[in-house]
Amino acid sequence: MQKIKIKKLCLILNPKAGSQDHETVLKSVQKELDQLKIEYLTYKSEYKGAISDFIQNENLEDFEGVCVIGGDGTINEAVNGLMRSGKSRSMALGIIPKGSGNAFAEDLGELKPLEALETILKGHVTPIDLFKIDHKGDTYFAINIIGWGMAAEVNILAEKLRWLGGIRYSLASLISVMRMKRYRLDCVLDDTSFSGEGLFFLALNTIHTGKGMKMAPHAVLDDGLIDIVLVKSASKLRVLKIFTQLFSGNHINDPHVEYKQIRRFALNTDGDPLNIDGENMGVTPIQAELIHKGIKIFTKL
Structure with missing residues (x-):
């Protein structure tokens, strides 16, 4: 500093x-x-x-x-x-x-x-820290989150409910849980590959997302690590329970939630929408890595 x-x-x-x-x-x-x-x-x-x-x-x-x-x-x-x-x-x-x-x-x-x-x-x-994201030769950056699956679906729906203000994120999450589409996830987290059913994937540089959700309670802005929250498969009732714990950060203790810290990842499916820093932009495939202490902000951590 x-x-x-x-x-x-x-x-x-x-x-x-x-x-x-x-x-x-x-x-x-x-x-x-x-x-x-x-x-x-x-x-x-x-x-x-x-x-x-x-x-x-x-x-x-x-x-x-x-x-x-x-x-x-x-x-x-x-x-x-x-x-x-x-x-x-x-x-x-x-x-x-x-x-x-x-x-x-x-x-x-x-x-x-x-x-x-x-x-x-x-x-x-x-x-x-911040994310560097590559998509088919195009490079862009993010500072908060990269979301896939339900994490992107919620944001798309929340944008349609913008007139509701901040509460729209919670409402969109509940509606998405009730619909609960299942997706095919093909990803590489550091050197570990996974291909199969997936509901929810979120890579975070910050603790918070949406309106007050403590999605990655162990995230630190300058630790050089990406915090991953991943749900591969769960019932609607279980996902609803996970949702109710997002505001406290206790969802990471649920056995259906995988929480890990990594340095880079790839999402290899084709054409899936993404939530980038709360905006509906970008599609898969992407390769993302963390740039450690790559941008300066006015704050005292």
């Missing part, structure tokens, strides 16, 4: 993330920066992928950091912009939560926007 003096920040707002009071949060952040005489540039995303494009193409060499106002999907776009441009080597990422999930911010213990800004302005910069 290092400590830097904040003189200039780039604020990035995703107007479509979470609830509708983004401008209120933005104005509060700008007011605080004005009072402290900290310079800032404000960019508002206009389309999916715009944040990544902006970071890659804009000259940001005079800025100490990029601060996103949004949720996990907004963070993902910023991470990809920083990594693809190489600016992750010189700039830190700040997170001001304003999404509907905010799983990554929950790991940092920063769920209130102005308190998150206060943490950023202290200037503590810490390198953390």
